[in-house]
Amino acid sequence: MKTEKVTIGELSARTGISEDSIKEMRNPKHGQKRFFLKNILAVIIGLHLCLPDGLQMIEASGYCLRNDDEIDRIYLDLISNYSGYSVAACNDYLVELGLLPLTDNNEITSYTESFWE
Numbered sequence: 001m002k003t004e005k006v007t008i009g010e011l012s013a014r015t016g017i018s019e020d021s022i023k024e025m026r027n028p029k030h031g032q033k034r035f036f037l038k039n040i041l042a043v044i045i046g047l048h049l050c051l052p053d054g055l056q057m058i059e060a061s062g063y064c065l066r067n068d069d070e071i072d073r074i075y076l077d078l079i080s081n082y083s084g085y086s087v088a089a090c091n092d093y094l095v096e097l098g099l100l101p102l103t104d105n106n107e108i109t110s111y112t113e114s115f116w117e
Contacts, residue, residue: 006047014046015039015087016107037063037075042087042102044079054079074099086111 008026012019017039025035025043040061044054058065065072074097082090088108091101 010110011043011046013110014108015042016103016105017042034062037061038100038102041075041078042090045083045085045087045090045102048083049079050083051080054083071099 006014008019008022011017011022015022021035021039022043025039037058040058040063044057049057055065065076067073067076074094078090078093082093086108087103088105088111091103091105091108094101
């Protein structure tokens with residue numbers, strides 16, 4: 001899979017997460033609190049990461065998605081099957097399932113999707 005270079009500003013536009021928060025996620029300070037799993041998932045989708053890379057990012061952030069948890073299974077499905085879609089589309093999917101979105105769609109200004117050939 002090709003990797004694309006994405007600026008902090010573009011990732012912020014794709015995810016609805018502030019540039020400052022993304023900078024903190026990239027360079028966490030010692031003793032800094034953990035980031036919300038939903039933000040990490042939004043970054044994974046915003047970067048169009050493949051499943052192994054997404055799981056590695058989740059684990060590096062101190063989280064683990066479990067197959068015995070319904071919401072975790074939905075999140076696994078998102079990063080397995082929908083990471084080529086925009087974060088806004090994934091948010092809409094979650095809302096259709098009766099769940100809260102990963103981020104606020106009103107903050108998303110870029111809807112880049114990537115589909116693998």
